[in-house]
Amino acid sequence: MLQIHDTLKSILNSPANIVITTHQSPDGDAIGSSLGLMHFLLQMKHKVNVIVPDAYPPFLQWMPGNSTIINFSDQPDIAQKYISESAIIFCLDFNALSRIKQLGDLIQKSNSTKILIDHHRQPENFTAYSYVDINACSTSQLIYEFIASMEKIDLINKHIATCLYAGIVTDTGSFRFPSTTADTLRIAAHLIECGAENALIYESIYDNYSENRLRLLGYTLQHKMEVYKESGAALICLSNNELNQFAFTKGDTEGIVNYPLSIEGIKLSVLVLEKDGVIKLSLRSKGKFSVNDMARKHFTGGGHANAAGAISTLSYNETIQLLKNLFKQYAEEILK
Ligand code: 5GP
Ligand code: MN
Numbered sequence: 587m588l589q590i591h592d593t594l595k596s597i598l599n600s601p602a603n604i605v606i607t608t609h610q611s612p613d614g615d616a617i618g619s620s621l622g623l624m625h626f627l628l629q630m631k632h633k634v635n636v637i638v639p640d641a642y643p644p645f646l647q648w649m650p651g652n653s654t655i656i657n658f659s660d661q662p663d664i665a666q667k668y669i670s671e672s673a674i675i676f677c678l679d680f681n682a683l684s685r686i687k688q689l690g691d692l693i694q695k696s697n698s699t700k701i702l703i704d705h706h707r708q709p710e711n712f713t714a715y716s717y718v719d720i721n722a723c724s725t726s727q728l729i730y731e732f733i734a735s736m737e738k739i740d741l742i743n744k745h746i747a748t749c750l751y752a753g754i755v756t757d758t759g760s761f762r763f764p765s766t767t768a769d770t771l772r773i774a775a776h777l778i779e780c781g782a783e784n785a786l787i788y789e790s791i792y793d794n795y796s797e798n799r800l801r802l803l804g805y806t807l808q809h810k811m812e813v814y815k816e817s818g819a820a821l822i823c824l825s826n827n828e829l830n831q832f833a834f835t836k837g838d839t840e841g842i843v844n845y846p847l848s849i850e851g852i853k854l855s856v857l858v859l860e861k862d863g864v865i866k867l868s869l870r871s872k873g874k875f876s877v878n879d880m881a882r883k884h885f886t887g888g889g890h891a892n893a894a895g896a897i898s899t900l901s902y903n904e905t906i907q908l909l910k911n912l913f914k915q916y917a918e919e920i921l922k
Contacts, residue, residue, distance in 0.1 A: 587769075588703075588717050588731035595736060597699065601631040602673040605698070609680035610639040610687055611836065614646055614791060616679045618753025619703070619725040621651045623676060625745040626733055635668040639686045643837025645794045649752055650745040658689045665689065672698045679725040681709035681718065682888075703728050706889055707878050720890070723765035726753025730773050744781030751782035756791060759844070763892070802832035806842055813846065817913040818921040819854040820846030823906055826860045834861075843868040854920045856909055858902070865898040865905050875920050884912060 604627055608616035620636045627634045636651070640659045646652075658665045669675070675698045683690030693700070693712075700713035705722040722728050730750055733739060754774055758766045761774070778784055810828075812821045822842060832838070843857035847870060854875055857868040867885055869877035870893050877894040881887035887896020898905040913920070 588719060588728055588735055590717070590732060590735040591715060594701065594715050597674070598627075598630065598632075598736065601633070603668075603671050604632045604634045604674045604676065605668055605672040606634065606636045606676045606678060607686060607689060607693065608636075608638055608678045609685045612638050612640075612642040612646070613679075613840070614756025615724045615726050615753040617642060617646045617649060617652075617655075618749045618751075618756065619678045619729045621649050621655075622726060622746050622749035622753065623678065623703075623729050623732075624651055624654075625743065625749065626729070626738070626741060629741045629743070629746075630738070635672075637665045637668065637689065639689045641836055643835070643840070645791050645837060646752075648790045649749050651749070662688075666692060669693065669696055669698075672696065674698055675700045677702045677704070677713060678729075679704055679706075681706045683710070683712055703732060707891070708882075708888060721765065723763065723767070723770050724754050724757035726750040726757065727770055727773055729753075730777070742777070742780045747777040747780035747782035748787060751777040751784065752787050752791065755784075755787060760788070760792075765890075796833075796835070796838070798832045798834075799838040802829075802834070802838055803842060803845075805832070807845060811846055813849060813852065814910075814913050815851055817854075817917040818852055819856070819913040819917075820849065820852050821856050821858070821906070821909055821913070822846070823858040823902070824860065825902060826862070829859070829861065839868075843870050847872050854913070854916075858898075858905055858909065860902045865900065865902055867896040867898055867905070869894045869896070871920075874922060875916070880912070880916070884908065 606620045608620045624634045624636050637656045637658055656665050669692050681704045683694055701715040702713040703717045705725055707720050709718045810822050843855050846852050846855040853872045855870045859866045869881055871877045876891045878889050878891050881894040881896040885896035885898050889895055
């Protein structure tokens with residue numbers, strides 16, 4: 587369980603201007619942990635602004651407080667103003683300023699007291715306080731532990747509970763990944779007692795897809811999933827053209843990379859997306875093979891042992907070729 591420093595506890599006990607930031611292309615845990623912490627800090631009488639680097643999908647835009655989130659790419663001046671007025675900046679669900687692009691420069695230059703709360707591997711040292719637990723299922727669980735360590739568990743209201751529950755559900759693959767522990771389930775149970783409506787939250791996230799999104803999934807599994815049984819690996823590549831055919835919007839490919847892992851004997855799955863000239867990789871594994879290591883060693887990326895992301899500086903076709911070579915090279919380790 588996360589234990590916060592006494593000095594930080596006393597800093598947070600007097601009202602201040604606070605900014606909360608999270609990683610680019612925010613996911614459910616990024617938004618859930620940020621808004622969950624925001625509602626907690628509001629209860630503590632702080633003035634709080636959540637700033638995200640860029641847009642996030644509609645199926646994450648329903649959480650309480652969503653309308654107050656500032657998107658840096660749309661409103662850089664307002665974001666800059668809030669950062670310059672802040673005394674404290676929380677950095678949630680990412681561990682390197684490069685993960686938040688230009689917003690990272692502003693945060694680096696700011697003299698505010700910075701606090702990192704995260705669960706990714708190999709954090710960089712850019713904050714005065716750092717609470718990193720790489721075994722935690724989600725940053726949202728760490729926010730719950732943070733509140734507990736502040737001895738303010740009684741302040742958890744329906745808003746906080748809803749946001750943190752949404753973050754935990756999304757980052758645990760609905761409580762199925764190995765990072766789900768007895769503590770996770772105890773915390774989730776308590777969040778339900780505090781007002782989180784579990785069925786409604788699940789529905790808001792997962793039963794809210796566009797028709798195009800489901801058809802893209804069908805097309806991908808039928809036509810684009812390449813299975814390399816001898817390496818225990820699978821590859822899905824989607825080009826700009828293909829994404830456009832399905833009127834791709836942010837979030838539409840989320841979760842696709844997990845499907846090949848449901849094939850018996852497949853322990854590594856990689857999704858390559860060509861989006862506006864950027865080649866983005868999502869890597870997932872089952873068991874001991876570390877996709878964090880693969881993403882760091884062969885691409886510019888990182889994440890967790892079983893879930894990582896990266897950007898490739900090679901072309902779309904070169905990236906695909908490199909991945910096929912890596913499957914052969916690592917076959918023994920993948921299959922272990
Ligand atoms: P996803 O495949 O869903 O984009 O990301 C999987 C995990 O890897 C997430 O926890 C995410 O924070 C992390 N991740 C994604 N892209 C990158 C990246 O470019 N660099 C690093 N260091 N981590 C990433
Ligand atoms: Mn997370």
